Amino acid sequence: MWTTLSSSDNMISEMFKVALQLEEPWKLTHVEFDDMDQAWHLFIDFARGATFACPLCGIACKAYDSEKKTWRHLDFWNWKTYMHARMPRVKCKACNKITQVSVKWARPLSHFTLLFEAWAMRLMAEMPVNAAARELREHDTRMWRIFH
Ligand SMILES: [Zn+2]
Structure with a gap:
Protein backbone atom coordinates (compact mmCIF):
# COMPACT_ATOMS: atom_id res chain seq x y z
CA MET A 1 0.00 0.00 0.00
CA TRP A 2 1.20 3.49 -0.81
CA THR A 3 0.84 6.07 1.92
CA THR A 4 1.24 9.75 1.18
CA LEU A 5 2.90 12.13 3.59
CA SER A 6 1.95 15.76 3.15
CA SER A 7 4.85 18.08 2.43
CA SER A 8 4.18 20.84 4.92
CA ASP A 9 3.73 19.48 8.39
CA ASN A 10 5.73 16.42 9.14
CA MET A 11 9.20 15.60 10.28
CA ILE A 12 9.97 13.02 7.61
CA SER A 13 9.31 15.40 4.72
CA GLU A 14 11.41 18.05 6.47
CA MET A 15 14.24 15.57 6.83
CA PHE A 16 14.11 14.62 3.14
CA LYS A 17 14.14 18.30 2.20
CA VAL A 18 17.34 18.81 4.17
CA ALA A 19 18.93 15.65 2.78
CA LEU A 20 18.10 16.38 -0.86
CA GLN A 21 19.53 19.93 -0.87
CA LEU A 22 17.40 20.91 -3.86
CA GLU A 23 18.03 24.22 -5.53
CA GLU A 24 15.51 26.60 -7.08
CA PRO A 25 13.21 26.04 -8.88
CA TRP A 26 13.10 22.41 -7.63
CA LYS A 27 10.95 21.58 -4.62
CA LEU A 28 9.92 18.43 -2.81
CA THR A 29 6.14 18.27 -3.22
CA HIS A 30 5.37 15.10 -1.29
CA VAL A 31 6.73 11.79 -0.05
CA GLU A 32 5.07 8.41 -0.36
CA PHE A 33 6.09 5.08 1.03
CA ASP A 34 5.23 1.73 -0.37
CA ASP A 35 5.26 -0.90 2.36
CA MET A 36 4.88 -3.80 -0.11
CA ASP A 37 8.06 -2.94 -1.96
CA GLN A 38 9.59 -1.24 1.12
CA ALA A 39 10.43 1.85 -0.85
CA TRP A 40 10.32 5.61 -0.42
CA HIS A 41 9.11 7.72 -3.33
CA LEU A 42 10.14 11.36 -3.32
CA PHE A 43 8.22 13.60 -5.69
CA ILE A 44 10.02 16.68 -6.91
CA ASP A 45 8.62 19.39 -9.12
CA PHE A 46 9.05 22.99 -10.22
CA ALA A 47 6.49 25.79 -10.04
CA ARG A 48 4.56 26.89 -13.09
CA GLY A 49 6.46 29.62 -14.90
CA ALA A 50 9.83 28.61 -13.42
CA THR A 51 12.85 29.31 -15.60
CA PHE A 52 15.82 27.12 -16.44
CA ALA A 53 19.15 28.10 -17.96
CA CYS A 54 19.42 27.11 -21.63
CA PRO A 55 22.13 24.38 -21.70
CA LEU A 56 23.64 25.99 -24.80
CA CYS A 57 23.79 29.71 -23.96
CA GLY A 58 22.67 30.03 -20.32
CA ILE A 59 19.72 32.37 -20.94
CA ALA A 60 16.80 31.80 -18.56
CA CYS A 61 13.93 30.11 -20.40
CA LYS A 62 10.53 28.83 -19.33
CA ALA A 63 9.85 25.10 -19.64
CA TYR A 64 8.59 24.20 -23.10
CA ASP A 65 7.47 20.66 -22.21
CA SER A 66 8.53 17.94 -19.80
CA GLU A 67 8.81 14.21 -19.41
CA LYS A 68 8.43 12.15 -16.23
CA LYS A 69 11.55 10.42 -14.96
CA THR A 70 12.51 8.22 -12.01
CA TRP A 71 15.92 7.74 -10.42
CA ARG A 72 17.06 5.34 -7.73
CA HIS A 73 18.60 7.34 -4.89
CA LEU A 74 20.53 6.38 -1.75
CA ASP A 75 18.58 4.13 0.60
CA PHE A 76 16.95 5.72 3.62
CA TRP A 77 16.76 3.42 6.65
CA ASN A 78 17.62 0.51 4.38
CA TRP A 79 14.59 1.10 2.19
CA LYS A 80 15.01 1.70 -1.51
CA THR A 81 14.45 5.35 -2.36
CA TYR A 82 13.29 6.73 -5.68
CA MET A 83 13.12 10.31 -6.88
CA ARG A 107 23.72 12.45 -15.29
CA PRO A 108 21.63 12.63 -18.47
CA LEU A 109 20.02 9.24 -19.32
CA SER A 110 21.02 7.63 -16.02
CA HIS A 111 18.48 5.70 -13.95
CA PHE A 112 20.41 6.55 -10.79
CA THR A 113 21.28 9.72 -8.93
CA LEU A 114 24.95 10.75 -8.74
CA LEU A 115 25.01 9.89 -5.02
CA PHE A 116 23.70 6.40 -5.74
CA GLU A 117 26.29 5.94 -8.48
CA ALA A 118 29.08 7.02 -6.13
CA TRP A 119 27.88 4.53 -3.51
CA ALA A 120 27.65 1.74 -6.13
CA MET A 121 31.19 2.54 -7.32
CA ARG A 122 32.51 2.27 -3.75
CA LEU A 123 30.91 -1.16 -3.38
CA MET A 124 32.16 -2.34 -6.77
CA ALA A 125 35.69 -1.32 -5.79
CA GLU A 126 35.48 -3.77 -2.90
CA MET A 127 33.51 -6.70 -4.33
CA PRO A 128 32.56 -8.33 -7.63
CA VAL A 129 29.85 -6.51 -9.61
CA ASN A 130 27.22 -9.25 -9.08
CA ALA A 131 27.84 -9.19 -5.31
CA ALA A 132 27.50 -5.38 -5.29
CA ALA A 133 24.27 -5.68 -7.31
CA ARG A 134 22.88 -8.10 -4.71
CA GLU A 135 23.85 -5.75 -1.89
CA LEU A 136 22.16 -2.82 -3.64
CA ARG A 137 19.17 -4.91 -4.80
CA GLU A 138 19.75 -3.91 -8.42
CA HIS A 139 20.17 -5.77 -11.71
CA ASP A 140 23.83 -6.36 -12.45
CA THR A 141 23.34 -5.20 -16.06
CA ARG A 142 22.50 -1.75 -14.66
CA MET A 143 25.48 -1.94 -12.35
CA TRP A 144 27.80 -2.65 -15.27
CA ARG A 145 26.48 0.51 -16.93
CA ILE A 146 27.59 2.57 -13.91
CA PHE A 147 30.92 0.75 -13.86
CA HIS A 148 31.65 1.65 -17.48
ZN1 LIG B 1 20.12 29.24 -25.69
Whole structure:
Protein backbone atom coordinates (compact mmCIF):
# COMPACT_ATOMS: atom_id res chain seq x y z
CA MET A 1 0.00 0.00 0.00
CA TRP A 2 1.20 3.49 -0.81
CA THR A 3 0.84 6.07 1.92
CA THR A 4 1.24 9.75 1.18
CA LEU A 5 2.90 12.13 3.59
CA SER A 6 1.95 15.76 3.15
CA SER A 7 4.85 18.08 2.43
CA SER A 8 4.18 20.84 4.92
CA ASP A 9 3.73 19.48 8.39
CA ASN A 10 5.73 16.42 9.14
CA MET A 11 9.20 15.60 10.28
CA ILE A 12 9.97 13.02 7.61
CA SER A 13 9.31 15.40 4.72
CA GLU A 14 11.41 18.05 6.47
CA MET A 15 14.24 15.57 6.83
CA PHE A 16 14.11 14.62 3.14
CA LYS A 17 14.14 18.30 2.20
CA VAL A 18 17.34 18.81 4.17
CA ALA A 19 18.93 15.65 2.78
CA LEU A 20 18.10 16.38 -0.86
CA GLN A 21 19.53 19.93 -0.87
CA LEU A 22 17.40 20.91 -3.86
CA GLU A 23 18.03 24.22 -5.53
CA GLU A 24 15.51 26.60 -7.08
CA PRO A 25 13.21 26.04 -8.88
CA TRP A 26 13.10 22.41 -7.63
CA LYS A 27 10.95 21.58 -4.62
CA LEU A 28 9.92 18.43 -2.81
CA THR A 29 6.14 18.27 -3.22
CA HIS A 30 5.37 15.10 -1.29
CA VAL A 31 6.73 11.79 -0.05
CA GLU A 32 5.07 8.41 -0.36
CA PHE A 33 6.09 5.08 1.03
CA ASP A 34 5.23 1.73 -0.37
CA ASP A 35 5.26 -0.90 2.36
CA MET A 36 4.88 -3.80 -0.11
CA ASP A 37 8.06 -2.94 -1.96
CA GLN A 38 9.59 -1.24 1.12
CA ALA A 39 10.43 1.85 -0.85
CA TRP A 40 10.32 5.61 -0.42
CA HIS A 41 9.11 7.72 -3.33
CA LEU A 42 10.14 11.36 -3.32
CA PHE A 43 8.22 13.60 -5.69
CA ILE A 44 10.02 16.68 -6.91
CA ASP A 45 8.62 19.39 -9.12
CA PHE A 46 9.05 22.99 -10.22
CA ALA A 47 6.49 25.79 -10.04
CA ARG A 48 4.56 26.89 -13.09
CA GLY A 49 6.46 29.62 -14.90
CA ALA A 50 9.83 28.61 -13.42
CA THR A 51 12.85 29.31 -15.60
CA PHE A 52 15.82 27.12 -16.44
CA ALA A 53 19.15 28.10 -17.96
CA CYS A 54 19.42 27.11 -21.63
CA PRO A 55 22.13 24.38 -21.70
CA LEU A 56 23.64 25.99 -24.80
CA CYS A 57 23.79 29.71 -23.96
CA GLY A 58 22.67 30.03 -20.32
CA ILE A 59 19.72 32.37 -20.94
CA ALA A 60 16.80 31.80 -18.56
CA CYS A 61 13.93 30.11 -20.40
CA LYS A 62 10.53 28.83 -19.33
CA ALA A 63 9.85 25.10 -19.64
CA TYR A 64 8.59 24.20 -23.10
CA ASP A 65 7.47 20.66 -22.21
CA SER A 66 8.53 17.94 -19.80
CA GLU A 67 8.81 14.21 -19.41
CA LYS A 68 8.43 12.15 -16.23
CA LYS A 69 11.55 10.42 -14.96
CA THR A 70 12.51 8.22 -12.01
CA TRP A 71 15.92 7.74 -10.42
CA ARG A 72 17.06 5.34 -7.73
CA HIS A 73 18.60 7.34 -4.89
CA LEU A 74 20.53 6.38 -1.75
CA ASP A 75 18.58 4.13 0.60
CA PHE A 76 16.95 5.72 3.62
CA TRP A 77 16.76 3.42 6.65
CA ASN A 78 17.62 0.51 4.38
CA TRP A 79 14.59 1.10 2.19
CA LYS A 80 15.01 1.70 -1.51
CA THR A 81 14.45 5.35 -2.36
CA TYR A 82 13.29 6.73 -5.68
CA MET A 83 13.12 10.31 -6.88
CA HIS A 84 10.42 11.27 -9.35
CA ALA A 85 10.39 14.49 -11.35
CA ARG A 86 9.33 15.81 -14.72
CA MET A 87 12.36 16.78 -16.73
CA PRO A 88 11.82 20.02 -18.61
CA ARG A 89 12.99 20.94 -22.07
CA VAL A 90 13.46 24.59 -22.96
CA LYS A 91 12.87 26.33 -26.26
CA CYS A 92 15.53 29.01 -26.34
CA LYS A 93 14.72 32.12 -28.38
CA ALA A 94 18.41 33.01 -28.77
CA CYS A 95 19.53 29.54 -29.91
CA ASN A 96 16.24 28.72 -31.66
CA LYS A 97 16.53 25.16 -30.36
CA ILE A 98 14.64 22.85 -27.98
CA THR A 99 17.06 21.33 -25.47
CA GLN A 100 16.86 19.01 -22.49
CA VAL A 101 17.68 20.78 -19.23
CA SER A 102 20.20 18.98 -17.04
CA VAL A 103 19.72 18.45 -13.32
CA LYS A 104 22.27 18.51 -10.51
CA TRP A 105 21.33 15.16 -9.02
CA ALA A 106 21.86 12.88 -12.04
CA ARG A 107 23.72 12.45 -15.29
CA PRO A 108 21.63 12.63 -18.47
CA LEU A 109 20.02 9.24 -19.32
CA SER A 110 21.02 7.63 -16.02
CA HIS A 111 18.48 5.70 -13.95
CA PHE A 112 20.41 6.55 -10.79
CA THR A 113 21.28 9.72 -8.93
CA LEU A 114 24.95 10.75 -8.74
CA LEU A 115 25.01 9.89 -5.02
CA PHE A 116 23.70 6.40 -5.74
CA GLU A 117 26.29 5.94 -8.48
CA ALA A 118 29.08 7.02 -6.13
CA TRP A 119 27.88 4.53 -3.51
CA ALA A 120 27.65 1.74 -6.13
CA MET A 121 31.19 2.54 -7.32
CA ARG A 122 32.51 2.27 -3.75
CA LEU A 123 30.91 -1.16 -3.38
CA MET A 124 32.16 -2.34 -6.77
CA ALA A 125 35.69 -1.32 -5.79
CA GLU A 126 35.48 -3.77 -2.90
CA MET A 127 33.51 -6.70 -4.33
CA PRO A 128 32.56 -8.33 -7.63
CA VAL A 129 29.85 -6.51 -9.61
CA ASN A 130 27.22 -9.25 -9.08
CA ALA A 131 27.84 -9.19 -5.31
CA ALA A 132 27.50 -5.38 -5.29
CA ALA A 133 24.27 -5.68 -7.31
CA ARG A 134 22.88 -8.10 -4.71
CA GLU A 135 23.85 -5.75 -1.89
CA LEU A 136 22.16 -2.82 -3.64
CA ARG A 137 19.17 -4.91 -4.80
CA GLU A 138 19.75 -3.91 -8.42
CA HIS A 139 20.17 -5.77 -11.71
CA ASP A 140 23.83 -6.36 -12.45
CA THR A 141 23.34 -5.20 -16.06
CA ARG A 142 22.50 -1.75 -14.66
CA MET A 143 25.48 -1.94 -12.35
CA TRP A 144 27.80 -2.65 -15.27
CA ARG A 145 26.48 0.51 -16.93
CA ILE A 146 27.59 2.57 -13.91
CA PHE A 147 30.92 0.75 -13.86
CA HIS A 148 31.65 1.65 -17.48
ZN1 LIG B 1 20.12 29.24 -25.69
